[in-house]
Amino acid sequence: MKILLIAESREGTLLGGSYELIAFAEAMGGESSMFLVGGDDVLPAYQGKLYLADVAGCGEYNPDVHKQLILDVVAKENPDVVAFCHSSYGWDLAPRVAFAMGAAQISEVVDIVDGVPVVPVCNAKLRRDVKANTAQTVITIQAGAFGLEDEPAGTPDVEKIAAEGEGKIEFTGYEQAEAGGVDLGKAQIIVSAGRGVGKPENVSMIADLAKALGGEYGASRPVVDSEWVEHNRQVGTTGQTVAPKLYVACGISGAIQHLAGMKKSEFIVAVNTDKDAPIGEVADVLVVADLKQFVPALTEKIQSL
Amino acid sequence: MKILVCIKQVPDMESKFKVDAGGTWYEKTDLAWRMNEYDEYGVEQAVQLKEQVKDADVTVLCIGGDQVKETMKKALAMGCDRGAQIVDDESYAKEPAQIAAIIAEYAKGKDFDVIFTGMQSQDRGSAQVGILVAEILGMSSVSTVVEFSYSDGTVEAKRELEGGVKACLKVQTPLVVTCQLGLNTPRYPTLPNIMKAKRKELLSTPVGDLLKVEARQETMRMYFPEKKGGGLILEGEVVDMTDQLIKILKDKTTVFA
Numbered sequence: 001m002k003i004l005l006i007a008e009s010r011e012g013t014l015l016g017g018s019y020e021l022i023a024f025a026e027a028m029g030g031e032s033s034m035f036l037v038g039g040d041d042v043l044p045a046y047q048g049k050l051y052l053a054d055v056a057g058c059g060e061y062n063p064d065v066h067k068q069l070i071l072d073v074v075a076k077e078n079p080d081v082v083a084f085c086h087s088s089y090g091w092d093l094a095p096r097v098a099f100a101m102g103a104a105q106i107s108e109v110v111d112i113v114d115g116v117p118v119v120p121v122c123n124a125k126l127r128r129d130v131k132a133n134t135a136q137t138v139i140t141i142q143a144g145a146f147g148l149e150d151e152p153a154g155t156p157d158v159e160k161i162a163a164e165g166e167g168k169i170e171f172t173g174y175e176q177a178e179a180g181g182v183d184l185g186k187a188q189i190i191v192s193a194g195r196g197v198g199k200p201e202n203v204s205m206i207a208d209l210a211k212a213l214g215g216e217y218g219a220s221r222p223v224v225d226s227e228w229v230e231h232n233r234q235v236g237t238t239g240q241t242v243a244p245k246l247y248v249a250c251g252i253s254g255a256i257q258h259l260a261g262m263k264k265s266e267f268i269v270a271v272n273t274d275k276d277a278p279i280g281e282v283a284d285v286l287v288v289a290d291l292k293q294f295v296p297a298l299t300e301k302i303q304s305l
Numbered sequence: 306m307k308i309l310v311c312i313k314q315v316p317d318m319e320s321k322f323k324v325d326a327g328g329t330w331y332e333k334t335d336l337a338w339r340m341n342e343y344d345e346y347g348v349e350q351a352v353q354l355k356e357q358v359k360d361a362d363v364t365v366l367c368i369g370g371d372q373v374k375e376t377m378k379k380a381l382a383m384g385c386d387r388g389a390q391i392v393d394d395e396s397y398a399k400e401p402a403q404i405a406a407i408i409a410e411y412a413k414g415k416d417f418d419v420i421f422t423g424m425q426s427q428d429r430g431s432a433q434v435g436i437l438v439a440e441i442l443g444m445s446s447v448s449t450v451v452e453f454s455y456s457d458g459t460v461e462a463k464r465e466l467e468g469g470v471k472a473c474l475k476v477q478t479p480l481v482v483t484c485q486l487g488l489n490t491p492r493y494p495t496l497p498n499i500m501k502a503k504r505k506e507l508l509s510t511p512v513g514d515l516l517k518v519e520a521r522q523e524t525m526r527m528y529f530p531e532k533k534g535g536g537l538i539l540e541g542e543v544v545d546m547t548d549q550l551i552k553i554l555k556d557k558t559t560v561f562a
């Protein structure tokens with residue numbers, strides 16, 4: 001089995017998912033090579049062949065150009081599997097490459113069991129074993145699903161490749177997340193509000209509990225998107241990554257992008273009306289209750305301690 | 306301007322799921338159905354674009370059985386002009402390359418300027434269909450869009466990357482846009498608009514007319530993940546549970562120390 005790994009870099013930094021791809025190749029038991037649009041100074045610690053395209057020439061976000069570069073490498077390597085991260089880079093590029101290859105794309109693989117890719121369904125409540133009917137397969141792997149046991153090591157055998165053409169999409173720059181406000185990363189106790197809070201007025205319940213516990217309050221993404229809570233309190237892949245002593249998730253279902261931001265917390269309590277909510281997979285304690293009753297009652301008890 | 310927006314009907318994710326008799330999908334009875342969350346942003350953006358350019362026509366497309374008409378009516382009530390249902394009772398079993406091929410076959414020759422899809426469906430979650438449609442039709446595409454503006458054939462959009470960073474870009478129509486959470490605030494259909502929607506055209510086409518490709522992948526098995534961790538579950542009266550939880554926090558954490 002030959003696997004081509006599509007590594008990622010952004011603004012001169014190699015992204016961590018690149019190493020998860022190496023771990024994925026190990027789980028598949030395949031021989032791998034790697035592709036990267038980057039620079040000489042961001043080489044991954046990797047013992048294998050690396051096809052390197054210079055980011056100065058082909059841009060960090062330029063799907064048409066990157067697609068063509070990958071297809072050129074696919075033609076050379078003839079891999080059985082082309083693996084991307086299930087990231088903003090991967091989910092944009094993978095279908096383009098899969099289509100051109102005539103390959104099946106299996107998205108968001110969380111596990112390989114006896115060689116068969118496993119993917120989540122319905123907000124990770126269910127799983128699915130998937131089989132491709134095509135000779136080649138494109139796969140995207142879920143962030144955090146595959147990890148290397150040892151520190152990555154090695155020096156790649158670099159082959160430089162170059163791009164032709166310009167692409168139809170003009171990249172005009174990055175917009176960084178606004179800084180300032182609370183630094184949730186420093187909080188020892190975080191109580192977060194999810195969509196289960198129902199309405200903006202109820203956010204204060206969550207803030208009150210956080211205060212009673214001597215911590216900060218955070219939120220899941222829909223609560224932030226609805227502007228009930230400011231963005232710098234968002235926990236998850238597109239917000240902050242936190243690892244407090246105690247994380248209390250109130251009315252949060254436990255989508256993978258939220259879990260990615262908080263699952264390293266030392267102790268996790270979830271308050272949810274749905275006993276089967278995926279947050280239960282990481283919670284040390286799942287309280288099956290309506291947060292509108294439970295949270296104020298808990299706050300009151302704690303205040304009277 | 307011609308606009309197409311693709312929506313999928315999905316179960317409410319808070320439903321209690323069961324695996325069906327075939328063992329390869331979830332049981333579809335006893336579920337509450339709604340519009341895929343990501344597609345609501347697509348519908349809203351399509352309608353906003355129409356309101357901006359005035360001279361525009363928005364078609365909402367959905368592949369599915371009879372029951373998807375309910376969800377399509379919501380899109381019509383939000384402001385889409387016409388509905389195109391691709392009738393397929395087995396749409397749930399179609400893999401993304403097939404769904405994309407059906408949509409592309411429908412769109413072929415209709416000269417849509419912008420096609421909106423969600424970035425992913427909440428149940429299948431393949432995050433492929435929109436970009437595949439663009440590839441099949443030879444259109445440009447931009448995924449995971451959280452900001453969108455249009456002026457005179459040029460779209461300026463922001464893609465969401467990890468860690469709160471956005472990539473800003475410019476691209477010409479015709480274009481496929483896949484919509485991410487937070488792109489806009491989808492409107493609630495008003496009663497008069499719900500009434501008006503009833504009179505809007507909703508054409509049904511059998512899927513057989515449009516599907517010309519084989520499945521590239523199949524589901525072998527669907528199942529519930531093993532419960533890891535084995536956390537404690539508290540159920541019962543609120544007062545009892547608050548006491549239990551406080552005791553646990555005292556025993557297992559240092560938050561009250």
Ligand SMILES: Cc1cc2nc3c(=O)[nH]c(=O)nc-3n(C[C@H](O)[C@H](O)[C@H](O)COP(=O)(O)OP(=O)(O)OC[C@H]3O[C@@H](n4cnc5c(N)ncnc54)[C@H](O)[C@@H]3O)c2cc1C
Pocket residue numbers: 193194195196197219220221222223234235236237238239240250251252253254255256257258261271272273274277289290291292319486
């Ligand atoms: C690229 C990408 C990036 C993302 N980044 C992030 C991110 O950084 N952070 C993030 O959080 N999400 C992120 N998301 C969104 C993520 O996929 C989920 O949509 C989101 O986390 C869901 O938020 P939620 O759990 O609050 O809402 P829901 O999934 O709607 O869950 C609400 C929960 O509340 C429970 N509930 C309802 N009523 C009550 C009640 N009265 N009492 C108690 N419980 C109740 C329900 O049972 C349910 O479990 C991202 C998604 C994508 C595609």
Ligand SMILES: Nc1ncnc2c1ncn2[C@@H]1O[C@H](COP(=O)(O)O)[C@@H](O)[C@H]1O
Pocket residue numbers: 311312313314341343344366367368369396401404421422423424425426427429430431432433434435
């Ligand atoms: N049955 C369907 N009918 C219409 N559009 C669909 C259907 N399935 C998926 N889509 C569109 O494709 C997007 C991505 O779906 P997916 O690739 O399955 O994650 C969805 O957000 C919809 O816009």
